[in-house]
Each structure stands twice: as structure tokens, then as C-alpha cells.
Amino acid sequence: MNNRPLLEDLRLFCTVVRCGGFAASARELGVSNALVSKRIAVLEETFRVKLLHRTTRKVSLTEQGGLVLRHAQRIIDEVDRLSEEVSDARVDLRGQLRVCTSTGFGRNRLAAAISEFVERHPLLEIQLELIDRPVDLVGEGFHLDIRVGAVNDPSLIARKVADNARIICAAPAYLAQWGTPTTLADLARHRCIEIRERDRDFGLWRLSGPNGVEKVRVHGPLSASNGEIVHQWAIDGHGIILRSSWDVTRSVAEGRLVRILADYAQEANVWAVYPARLSSSAKVRVFVEFIAEWLERQGLSRR
Structure with a gap:
């Protein structure tokens, strides 16, 4: 044979x-x-x-x-x-690397990182897919997933590549019309824009604050499976959102969004997740190390 x-x-x-x-x-x-x-x-x-x-x-x-x-x-x-x-893998990475992540993180962060990475490793073929749903890494043939939020699968290896938290925001126009929530319980009476995302319980926000982790059930007329859409709807004044700080920091700095209930946040660190069988893969290891370093240069540190 x-x-x-x-x-x-x-x-x-x-x-x-x-x-x-x-x-x-x-x-x-x-x-x-x-x-x-x-x-x-x-x-x-x-x-x-x-x-x-x-x-x-x-x-x-x-x-x-x-x-x-x-x-x-x-x-x-x-x-x-x-x-x-048997080769100098750190310098001469070869083969294919299939990576997935959410649409927002892929478009706004990971795509630029990969652009720089392939300049260092031109013989490596990278396929990036943007997926806003739970992913079966093994079944769908991905080498790794750059995931924002909790990792709950014990069969996978997860390495934190950046610290991150989700914060509560709304547009000035929304707050002028509907008022500003002053307690977590107030959110239940407001128009909240929900996202149907990988690790999120739809309509249930778990937030860490002065009294530890608290939950609030939210609702509103709008929801989407894409974080960029939800972000824009909030800027347009349609409601309150819970979004990653990496995603909304610029909008807050420019005054298009206002952070509210600043004592509360939801941990949503950025993880590189991959099957255990790839734990010694040089291309996975080098890529993960690069992503952590690149995100740190962008202001997302890894403590």
C-alpha cells in the first residue's frame, strides 16, 4: 500500500x-x-x-x-x-490552520492580527470563519476557536489571551427619553437589546457588583445574533446593551454611548480554545502566543 x-x-x-x-x-x-x-x-x-x-x-x-x-x-x-x-517550526510554519471566532471579534480584532501573523509565516495557510453560534471544534474540523466569554467544555484546552469584561451601555438619546437605571433591578423595566450569542443565556444577565454575582432578567423589542448590529442599535437609541469593553470603548469615549451602572460588569475574557490532541502543535502554540502578544499591544492585557 x-x-x-x-x-x-x-x-x-x-x-x-x-x-x-x-x-x-x-x-x-x-x-x-x-x-x-x-x-x-x-x-x-x-x-x-x-x-x-x-x-x-x-x-x-x-x-x-x-x-x-x-x-x-x-x-x-x-x-x-x-x-x-523535524523542521524549525517557529520560523517555518507550514500546513493549514483553521480558526473560528465571532463576527465582531473577527472583523474588528482577529482579522488584523492574522494579517500581521501571515507576514511572519507566509508558508502557513490560514482559514478564518466568523460564526455567531456554538461551535463543535472537532466535528467541524477547526484547529482553534478564539472565544470571548466562558469556556465550559472540559474536553478542550483553553488558554486566556486577554482580559475583558462586558459593561452596560446606552445612548444619550435613550437615557434622555427613558431615564437612567440606578439599580440592577431597574434594567427589568427598561428596553434592553439582547444578543443571541454563543455563551449567553438569552434574556438573563449575570453581573458582578458590590454584592457579588447578581442576575437580572431583561427584555426588549429588539434582539440579534450579531454583536455589531446590537452595538449599532444601541447607538441609534433603541435600548440598553451588555457588550464587551473592547467593542464599546471607542463609542463610549466618543460620547455615542454612555456607561451606566458602572459598579457592575460581566467577566468575558478572551480565550484560545483547541482540542487536547493539538496541545503540542507548533502552529497552534505559536499562533496563540502571537494573538496574546498582539492583543496586549492593542490594550487588552493578559494578567
Whole structure:
């Protein structure tokens, strides 16, 4: 058996599973549907099992396909790690790095950081996806997630790359019309703009203040799954928001938003999150260290 084609076919198989079909994986890889179908057929012939259930719209794993996928991911990671270890990985990072983060943080912070990073490591291929929903890192084939907020999955490794907190803000126009809340309980009677975000309980704000952690149930006529939209609605005077300080600091400094209930905040540190199997990956380690250093230069320190 020629192990080189087998390894590439395993990579292709993982891509097909992640993309959910032959057509989507062919588009990502820049090859024809026929080639993808042919290589999967060869892989099934090699293992003498059916790996995928095929329909006209998508594919799904068979039981044997799931077993092959788990082993394939481990084999690919080991080969990539071996390649890194036998080269000067810090200087000459190679291969692919798939990164995800939320839309706001990706557009306003991470995209610029990656632009600088690839200048130092031009042989590394980076795919960045902006996703405002919970992400299955392993199932969706990401190497790491730059996540704002709590990390609750014990199966993942989380390294803090910056301190951050969410603060309560509203536009001067809103406060002039509706008044300024003076207690946390007042928020329940105000028009709050909620965000349906990865780690957030919709409509429930948990905030640390003089009496420890307190909860308040909020509501309002507007909500969105994108933080940038929520931010703009607040500037437009439609309600009160709870947003990360990195996101609203400029708006507060310019007077477009006003921080209210300043004794209260919600911890929302920035974390680099990745599967345990990638704990010794040089490209992941170097990227995470760079992001922490880059964010510190932007004013987000890591204590």
C-alpha cells in the first residue's frame, strides 16, 4: 500500500465529512466532484467498508465511517506534528490552520492580527470563519476557536489571551427619553437589546457588583445574533446593551454611548480554545502566543 495517497485520501475524507457533501468539499479543495467521489471510492475499497451514506444533498457517516474519521484525524495530527518537529517550526510554519471566532471579534480584532501573523509565516495557510453560534471544534474540523466569554467544555484546552469584561451601555438619546437605571433591578423595566450569542443565556444577565454575582432578567423589542448590529442599535437609541469593553470603548469615549451602572460588569475574557490532541502543535502554540502578544499591544492585557 502506498501510504502517501492513503494519507491524502484520509485528509480528503475528513474534508468531505466536515463540508457535509462532495460538491462543497470539491469547491473548497478546488477539484472536481468526480475526483472527490473517485478518491472516496478508493478509500472504501482500501478498507473494504462503506464509509458514507450518500443522498443527493448531503452525506453522513456510517458506523465504520465514524471509526475511520476518528483514526484519520489522529493520524493527520500526528503526521503534521512530526513535520513540525523535524523542521524549525517557529520560523517555518507550514500546513493549514483553521480558526473560528465571532463576527465582531473577527472583523474588528482577529482579522488584523492574522494579517500581521501571515507576514511572519507566509508558508502557513490560514482559514478564518466568523460564526455567531456554538461551535463543535472537532466535528467541524477547526484547529482553534478564539472565544470571548466562558469556556465550559472540559474536553478542550483553553488558554486566556486577554482580559475583558462586558459593561452596560446606552445612548444619550435613550437615557434622555427613558431615564437612567440606578439599580440592577431597574434594567427589568427598561428596553434592553439582547444578543443571541454563543455563551449567553438569552434574556438573563449575570453581573458582578458590590454584592457579588447578581442576575437580572431583561427584555426588549429588539434582539440579534450579531454583536455589531446590537452595538449599532444601541447607538441609534433603541435600548440598553451588555457588550464587551473592547467593542464599546471607542463609542463610549466618543460620547455615542454612555456607561451606566458602572459598579457592575460581566467577566468575558478572551480565550484560545483547541482540542487536547493539538496541545503540542507548533502552529497552534505559536499562533496563540502571537494573538496574546498582539492583543496586549492593542490594550487588552493578559494578567
